[in-house]
Amino acid sequence: MYQITRTKFGRSENRLLRRLLLVAFEENGHHVTGCDPSPAGKIAKRRYGIPLVPEFFGDGLFSEASFDVVIGRQVLEHIKDPVSFLRSIRRILRRDGLVALEVPDVQLWMRYGVIGTFFPEHLSYFSRLSLKNLVTSIGFDIVSMRQRHTDIFLVARKSENIEKQTILFDPEELQRISTLLTGYPGKIQRMKTELSALIHQEKNNGKSIVVYGAGVHTTGLFSLLQLGEKEIDHVIDDNKAVWGKYIPGFNKAIGSPALLEELDHKYLVIVSGFSYQEEILHQLEKVRSNQLEVVILYPKIHLI
Template sequence: MKIITRCPVCSSQGYSAVFKAAQYPYFTIPVKRQDKAKILKRHGLDQLHGELQPVVCTRCLHIYLRQCAPVKTLAELYRDYYSYPSALEGSFSPERDQAFLRIFRDKISRTLSKKQNRVLEIGCYDGYVLYHLKKMGFSVTGCDPSQGANIGKRFGLDIKKQFFKVDDFFKRGLKYDVVIFRHLLEHMPKPVDFLKTLKKVLMPTGIFVFEVPGVESYLKNGSTGIFSFQHVQYFSRASIARLVENADLQLLSCIESAENLIITCLPGKLRPAYADNHIADLCRSFYAHLETKKNRLNKIVNEVSGQGMIIWGAGGFSANVLELYGVPANRIKYIVDSDSKKWGMEYLLHCIPITSPKALKQNDHGCLMICSMYTNEIIRQLKHLRYDKPVIRLFPDIKLLNKDGYKIQRN
């Protein structure tokens, strides 16, 4: 594992730990059993997990991973064993993209002149956002190395199927009025350098618009869902202000959208007014908050899982809970998921079978734990299945629900 010795935002060496998880998997998505055997043979189990250690910079309060997973292994696993659904093909309802488009239309596009029309999106996947910006009258270009680029092309979009290299664009004299990159910067080891060189493809009066997950709401709630080896940076309003300043940019706006931050900035120096923030306090209280949640969850699990437990949800959420909440894995009989593609798969670090929700009808367990953000949807399905054992929900908070208490929560 690579040790990061300086803050990726301000280069300071001072840090303190937010929390530590000794053995966290690099890849938190289940895979087919034969693929798991292949992966274990190729890498060895020891090369597939490491210490997850987010730390907070004592100078600029940016949170980052002190140790990074091997980039090659991570890239390989995501390339070969993870498939992204396409919003353009209608595989899911892209709430995050729609929220971004609303903010772009209502707030960001108003700061642009009519002539500022050329948009580039880096890491655009299928180009869902570009497709809608094109409809709004923008001239759009995308860049993405994945299969998504082919989907976008079928929808008439100009998407270059390649890893983004700024010089490929610069050499051809390509410059844009708006450069968008969403959920990209938190994966980058050197975000300041990335922003600095990206100016090569921005018109002098152009703007950057980027979106990152904001760490603050997770810290406040003692939630661990944002932390994984995929994310090496954890931005807050405070660290965004520093990042932008250190990349010789000026911050125009930093808009909160659900748990994400949407930032607009442009070239030029302007000393920002640092957001008054409580990141240091939040980091200090986060650990205690997490311990309280763990204790609460384990108390409930002990009460109701006498005959074993079933988890609903075979995604990253469950992997996170299995590693960070101290739930005894040997109590978990199986994991159910409504996505049939996941049936028969396993997580890399566990041998818990993943199967259909129909398995809930077997009278062989004591309770069910919902490990998903889609709690309400799953409760609807449980009612439909006439499920009558105790249910533990984890989102939006940890709660034990009885059959009569499956009231649909309105968020």
């Protein structure tokens, strides 16, 4: 079994690695290998004892037909040449081997007007149809494809038939994507107007403003609304690796969610994130405070 992942500890990726170890190692006796060139990969190796290759995945890194399963979670959208990347995966899979891919659903992100839908780290964008076309054109048969919250999750089996398959073309889907793309800037502008007004109103009411989430979404949010220490009092995140670090342009260090129980006055928490919105809300349910109000941004700005 082979695992390719962007390792971000403190949220879902570390749980994925733990599950792989539990199911593959302890229950079924299979072998798990990780591939991650980032410093976070070293944390995975040390914390979970995972055999890990600290390099970018590509041809020549592993032997042909040496793995049964390849998992690429939140990886494909970062790859410059996804065709070559998937061909390399196909090469290292054994007969009838499986590839599992998870990518952001660009249509859903545009429909909700998500900040950071388009940003430099993502080199490719996928709809359900484009992902299916890509995978089948390289020599895979689709086993399943489903929506997983904000993302598309696809499982495909290595096919022995390597003849190029017909690319599906759906004019209606193309029109839907075009409409979403055209309307996206307007949705971002509406969010900017509405959220700026809400922050201004709540500050005038004497509340502190706390942003929960210290990822790319928050960087985009601060840039879009030109937020600083005047508007935002604290940024928190449950990822210990970012505590004490800073959002670009914001001069207060990122803190722990434990801060919420220390505040002795009313405050508004902005849930900053799309993929992690439900997870953050779950964390906030554990906060014992009657001073807390929460606002989510998707599918629309809403106080809860």
